[in-house]
Amino acid sequence: MTKSLALIVTSSPTANITHTAYKLIEQAINNNITISGVFFYQDGVLNASKFLSVPSDELQLTALWKALHQEHSIPLHLCATAAEKRGLINPAEETQLLHHEFTLSGLGELVMLTSQADRLVQL
Amino acid sequence: MSVKSKTVAIVNTKAPFAKTIAKEALDVALIYGSYEQETSLFFQGDGVYQLISGQQPEIINVKNFLKTFSAFEFYDLEKVYICQQSLADRNIKADFHIGNVNVITTHEFSRLLHQHDVLLTF
Numbered sequence: 001m002t003k004s005l006a007l008i009v010t011s012s013p014t015a016n017i018t019h020t021a022y023k024l025i026e027q028a029i030n031n032n033i034t035i036s037g038v039f040f041y042q043d044g045v046l047n048a049s050k051f052l053s054v055p056s057d058e059l060q061l062t063a064l065w066k067a068l069h070q071e072h073s074i075p076l077h078l079c080a081t082a083a084e085k086r087g088l089i090n091p092a093e094e095t096q097l098l099h100h101e102f103t104l105s106g107l108g109e110l111v112m113l114t115s116q117a118d119r120l121v122q123l
Numbered sequence: 124m125s126v127k128s129k130t131v132a133i134v135n136t137k138a139p140f141a142k143t144i145a146k147e148a149l150d151v152a153l154i155y156g157s158y159e160q161e162t163s164l165f166f167q168g169d170g171v172y173q174l175i176s177g178q179q180p181e182i183i184n185v186k187n188f189l190k191t192f193s194a195f196e197f198y199d200l201e202k203v204y205i206c207q208q209s210l211a212d213r214n215i216k217a218d219f220h221i222g223n224v225n226v227i228t229t230h231e232f233s234r235l236l237h238q239h240d241v242l243l244t245f
Contacts, residue, residue: 041147041151042147081150106154107150107151108154110151110154111155111160114131114160114241115160120241122243
């Protein structure tokens with residue numbers, strides 16, 4: 001049985017598969033599986049943007065990610081290079097359009113998660 | 124830095140230049156390699172287009188990241204597997220821009236993938 005799980009999320013917050021990734025984590029927690037962390041890569045980094053404005057009657061995925069961090073202390077890592085490419089951070093002006101629950105990391109963190117978790121799932 | 128080693132398979136399924144997926148897969152592979160994780164590269168489907176020699180992405184203003192493929196050995200990415208059927212389906216001859224690659228059958232491709240702890244598909 002899998003005891004600890006790490007996830008890599010590569011899809012944008014507009015993709016339903018990103019919600020599937022969230023649901024997977026939710027179910028894992030319900031089954032006492034430790035989530036060692038979530039790593040957002042490619043368009044997945046857009047999940048961390050403060051400037052997402054989703055109509056109020058639609059799924060608020062970013063709020064779910066934030067709650068995951070707040071209630072279960074699950075690290076939410078963001079590939080810094082991918083985030084910079086997509087305009088989420090401006091190193092020159094030290095501005096970030098990220099919710100503070102997300103942590104800027106390098107791809108090395110993905111290697112760490114892979115190494116530490118019993119299983120890595122990509123969605 | 125010492126980390127517990129897992130065998131990682133990076134599966135490349137997309138052509139190189141339409142989107143940035145192939146480049147992002149390469150970045151991930153190089154990182155796993157530089158952390159001394161046992162990493163293999165697999166190419167199947169349209170991913171085999173990444174291995175065609177003589178491509179000139181500069182013409183369409185794309186940086187030629189395929190040149191980095193020749194540094195695989197430097198990053199300890201020594202195992203490169205290519206799906207024979209994917210080449211045949213696209214009428215591509217086995218004339219690649221890097222050496223030391225293994226063209227293998229679909230069955231063998233599947234068997235080798237199953238030997239890895241982690242699969243990441245791009």
